[in-house]
Amino acid sequence: MRVVIAEDAVLLREGLVGLLERFGHTVVASVGDAASLVAAVEEQRPDIVVADVRMPPGFTDEGLRAAFALRAAHPGLAVLLLSQYVEQTYAAELLGSAGGAGIGYLLKERIGDVREFADALVRVAEGGTVIDPEVVRQLLGWRRDPLRRLTPRELEVLALIAEGRSNGSIARALFVSDAAVAKHIASIFAKLDLPPTADGHRRVLAVLAYLQAESR
Amino acid sequence: MLTRTALEALARRPAAFLASGWPWRSLAYLLSSTVPGLVVAVTALSISLVGRVPLMVPAGIAAAGLAVPPLARFERWRLRLVDSTPTPRASAGRRRDAAVALFSLFVFWWIDLLVVGATVGGPVVLILSPVLQPTDGAWALAAAFTASAMGLLLLLVAPYTFTAWAGARGALVRTLLAPRETELAEVLRSRARLVDAFETERRRIERDLHDGTQQRLVALSMRLGLARLDLPPDSPLAEQLAQAHEEAKLALVELRELVRGVHPQVLTDRGLAAAVRNVAARSPVPVDVDLSLPRRPPQSVEVAAYYVVSEALANVAKHSRASRAAVRGRLAGGVLTMEIRDDGVGGADPARGTGLTGLADRVAVVDGRLSLSSPAGGPTTMRVEIPCAL
Numbered sequence: 001m002r003v004v005i006a007e008d009a010v011l012l013r014e015g016l017v018g019l020l021e022r023f024g025h026t027v028v029a030s031v032g033d034a035a036s037l038v039a040a041v042e043e044q045r046p047d048i049v050v051a052d053v054r055m056p057p058g059f060t061d062e063g064l065r066a067a068f069a070l071r072a073a074h075p076g077l078a079v080l081l082l083s084q085y086v087e088q089t090y091a092a093e094l095l096g097s098a099g100g101a102g103i104g105y106l107l108k109e110r111i112g113d114v115r116e117f118a119d120a121l122v123r124v125a126e127g128g129t130v131i132d133p134e135v136v137r138q139l140l141g142w143r144r145d146p147l148r149r150l151t152p153r154e155l156e157v158l159a160l161i162a163e164g165r166s167n168g169s170i171a172r173a174l175f176v177s178d179a180a181v182a183k184h185i186a187s188i189f190a191k192l193d194l195p196p197t198a199d200g201h202r203r204v205l206a207v208l209a210y211l212q213a214e215s216r
Numbered sequence: 217m218l219t220r221t222a223l224e225a226l227a228r229r230p231a232a233f234l235a236s237g238w239p240w241r242s243l244a245y246l247l248s249s250t251v252p253g254l255v256v257a258v259t260a261l262s263i264s265l266v267g268r269v270p271l272m273v274p275a276g277i278a279a280a281g282l283a284v285p286p287l288a289r290f291e292r293w294r295l296r297l298v299d300s301t302p303t304p305r306a307s308a309g310r311r312r313d314a315a316v317a318l319f320s321l322f323v324f325w326w327i328d329l330l331v332v333g334a335t336v337g338g339p340v341v342l343i344l345s346p347v348l349q350p351t352d353g354a355w356a357l358a359a360a361f362t363a364s365a366m367g368l369l370l371l372l373v374a375p376y377t378f379t380a381w382a383g384a385r386g387a388l389v390r391t392l393l394a395p396r397e398t399e400l401a402e403v404l405r406s407r408a409r410l411v412d413a414f415e416t417e418r419r420r421i422e423r424d425l426h427d428g429t430q431q432r433l434v435a436l437s438m439r440l441g442l443a444r445l446d447l448p449p450d451s452p453l454a455e456q457l458a459q460a461h462e463e464a465k466l467a468l469v470e471l472r473e474l475v476r477g478v479h480p481q482v483l484t485d486r487g488l489a490a491a492v493r494n495v496a497a498r499s500p501v502p503v504d505v506d507l508s509l510p511r512r513p514p515q516s517v518e519v520a521a522y523y524v525v526s527e528a529l530a531n532v533a534k535h536s537r538a539s540r541a542a543v544r545g546r547l548a549g550g551v552l553t554m555e556i557r558d559d560g561v562g563g564a565d566p567a568r569g570t571g572l573t574g575l576a577d578r579v580a581v582v583d584g585r586l587s588l589s590s591p592a593g594g595p596t597t598m599r600v601e602i603p604c605a606l
Contacts (some may be wrong), residue, residue, distance in 0.1 A: 009431040015438045022442060059423070060485040084426045085472060087482050088497065089490045108430065109468040112437025112461065114445065138497045 001125055004044055005030040006037035006051040006063060007082070016050065016111065023118040034062035041070050041077070048078040048125040052108075053090060064090055078125045080104035082111070086134045095129065100204045104130035104164075123164045129204050136162040136207070150191055157184045162207040222298040223383035226376065238298075239375035242382035243336070245297040249328035251290065252320045255283055280321065287320050288313035291389055298386035316392045324385060331381045335374040342367025408516070408581040415479075415519055422479035430471055437464040480522065488518045492525050492543055492554075499529045501538050501558070507545040513552050513604040520578045521545075521554050521600060524586065527571050528556035528598045536560025536596060552602045562594035 003025050007013040010032070017027045029040035033056045041049060049070065051063040067079045081104065083090060091105045104124035110132065111117050120130045136159045150158065153174075160170045171181045185203075194202045219225045222245075225238035233239070259279045263272050341348070345367070346360040440461040447454040475481070483491040489507045496503035512518065525543055532541045538560030545554045572588070579586045584602030 009427065011435045012431050012438075015435045019438060019442060022445070054426075054485075059427075084430060085476065085481055087486065087490065087494065089486060089493070107472075108434050109437065109465065109472070111434055112441050112465055112468070114438060114441035138494075 001025045001048060001122070002028045002044065002046040003121075004028060004037065004040050004046040004049045006032070006034065006040075006049065006055065006066070008032045008052060008055045012108075012111075019111070019114055019118070020050075020121070022114075023121075025121075033057070034066040037063070037066050038070060041074070045074075046077075048080060048102075048121065050080045050082065050121070053081055053083045061090070064093070067094070076102060076127075078102035078104075078127070080106065080121055080124045080130070082106055082108045083132075084108055086132065086138060088135055088138060091131055091135050095131075095204075095207075100129040100207075102127045102129075105135065106130065106132045107134055120164065128164045129162075129207070130164040131162045131207060133159055133163055150188060154184050154188050154191070157181065158188055158206060161185070161188075161203050220299070220301050221383060222379050222386060226379055226383065233379075234375060239379050241297045242375070242379040243332065245294060245382045245386070246328040246332050246378055248294050248297075249320075249325040252287060252325040253329060255287070256321055256325070259283070280318070283321065284314050284317040287317035288393075291316045291320055292393060295386055295389055295393070298382050299390055312392055316389055319388075319392070328381075328385070331378050335377045336371070339367040339370035339374060342370065404581060404583075407577075411578060411581050412516060415516070418479040419484065422475055422481055425471065425475045425478070426481070430468065430475070433464060433468050433471065437461065437468060440464055480526075483518060483522050484515075487512045488521055488545070491518075491522050492545065495522075495526050495529060496543055499541065500533050501529075501536075501541050503529065504540070504542040506542065509545060509547045509552075511547065513547060513602070516582050517552055517584075517602050517604045520582050520584060520602060521552060523578055524575055524598065524600045525554055525556055527575050531564065531571070532556070532558045532560065532596075535564065536562075536594070538594075538596075547604070550603055550605060552600075552604050554600050556598045558594070558596050560594050560596060561592075562590045562596050563592040564588060564590035564596050 003020055005013060005016050005020070005027055007016060007030070013030050013032065017030050020027055028044040028046055031037050031040050037049070037051060037055075040046075049067065051067055053061055053063045055062040055066075063081060067081055070077055071079060079094075079102065081090070081094065083105065084107075086107065094100075094103050094105055102124055104120055106117070106120060110120070124130050156174060157170060160173055165173070167178055167181045167185070171178045174181070188206060189202050192206055194205050219228065219236070219238070222238050222242050225233055225236060228236070259276070263275050263279065266272060266275060342363045345363040346357070349356075349360060440457060444454065444457050444461060447457060480491050480494070482494050487509075489509050492507060493505050496505045513521070529541065529543070532538050536558045538558035541556065541558040543554065543556050545552070547553075572586075576586045579600055579602065582602050584600055587599045588596070589599075590596040
């Protein structure tokens with residue numbers, strides 16, 4: 001995959017380049033601010049952008065705003081945003097804008113779990129949705145009402161769904177059978193009033209329901 | 217109502233005022249002006265004994281200069297007769313002392329005595345007119361008794377007159393002696409600057425931790441993660457490496473929590489609404505958030521309001537035993553209002569927790585008001601109102 005990296009901390013930027021190349025990706029550009037990011041994407045047309053939320057010159061949410069601009073200009077461009085701290089409104093805005101396809105929002109520290117990070121990158125590039133478990137954990141703490149109906153096990157499963165995992169991956173993580181996972185997921189959908197639809201996006205919808213309810 | 221000054225006493229019901237100690241205190245206050253009066257008389261007499269005009273002027277000035285410190289002390293001391301709010305013990309500065317002493321020496325003392333003479337002495341003379349002016353004839357006697365009755369009436373209203381003068385005089389002396397409103401405002405401004413400076417420093421620390429320490433730890437964690445890929449999982453080194461990796465990740469989690477405590481970055485980046493939703497999301501008690509903030513208030517206001525909400529929700533979680541809480545925020549008419557309610561057991565005591573007084577300080581420096589209603593049995597409502605100019 002062809003990747004553009006935007007990260008202002010040199011140490012981390014070089015580390016990310018090394019990591020992604022180690023997993024067989026090509027880093028076509030690595031930049032240190034939002035303006036250069038936009039320019040690099042225009043020039044390189046990458047498969048995915050990995051960007052820090054907070055970048056120069058303002059050090060607030062330049063990366064996020066650049067990501068919005070890029071997604072508006074290039075629909076379908078996959079973006080994985082890295083954040084220093086958990087902020088649900090970022091995730092809600094990201095997912096709300098494009099139905100969450102090809103969007104990732106992870107805490108920076110997840111980079112340390114190199115294999116999982118590389119997996120997440122691929123899932124996002126393939127149009128999947130990845131939300132940091134910490135965001136999901138906070139949202140679960142927040143939107144209690146509909147979630148009170150879920151059992152603790154179902155909550156665990158929902159958190160893993162939000163990470164973009166497949167049924168098989170969830171089954172391995174929880175040491176249960178695939179069939180058990182499928183049963184839990186069906187139960188979650190039922191309890192959250194998500195009707196069966198043709199396009200099977202209910203996994204994303206399950207997570208989105210909370211994010212959007214929160215950003216009212 | 218608590219009466220603190222002679223002027224406030226005047227506003228009470230006549231019976232209550234006349235029965236109180238204030239008229240007597242006012243009278244004593246005014247009569248004590250005989251002291252500066254005597255000082256002036258004795259000084260003038262001594263100087264006139266010098267006999268030579270060219271020497272009189274410097275002698276007079278020197279005497280006035282010598283009289284300033286004790287007179288200022290005397291004025292401060294007797295002010296408590298008409299004003300029971302605490303007076304500053306120490307000198308308020310030479311210029312203020314001099315102003316009070318000179319007023320006392322040249323302006324006040326004889327007016328004080330004149331007021332007492334006219335309001336008390338006058339009526340007494342009138343009352344005594346049948347005795348003082350023994351005359352014959354029915355008409356003259358009738359006139360004398362009429363004068364006596366009038367004197368009695370005047371004596372009844374006299375407390376109002378001399379208390380009013382004593383109160384006004386006391387207010388003037390207090391203004392001269394005590395730090396004025398402008399100086400209080402200056403003190404408040406300097407406290408606001410201090411709070412601002414603290415907040416700026418916390419933001420700097422937050423940024424340093426995020427952009428320095430956190431980045432390094434992430435880079436370290438990433439290197440350890442990559443190193444683990446290169447080792448066969450059953451090698452003896454792999455386990456140690458895995459442990460080191462876990463330690464690094466734990467350090468990152470702890471650092472994230474620590475940084476959030478230092479300064480909530482989301483407050484700077486996204487404003488009060490996002491920060492309040494964030495802190496509500498972390499509350500173990502479910503919180504309904506209802507915010508309508510059409511624009512971002514100034515930073516200092518946001519920070520103060522955020523800490524109020526944050527502290528209130530922490531108290532809800534710790535003490536209230538509530539099952540639900542609600543945060544309501546409005547920004548309208550140039551006032552930011554935040555209200556935090558819970559359905560808990562109530563009985564919160566502002567005097568007990570130092571957290572609340574700290575909050576009140578924070579709110580005070582942005583000219584806001586913090587109020588708490590928490591009857592035993594609940595519910596508890598904390599409310600903060602902060603003006604923010606349009």
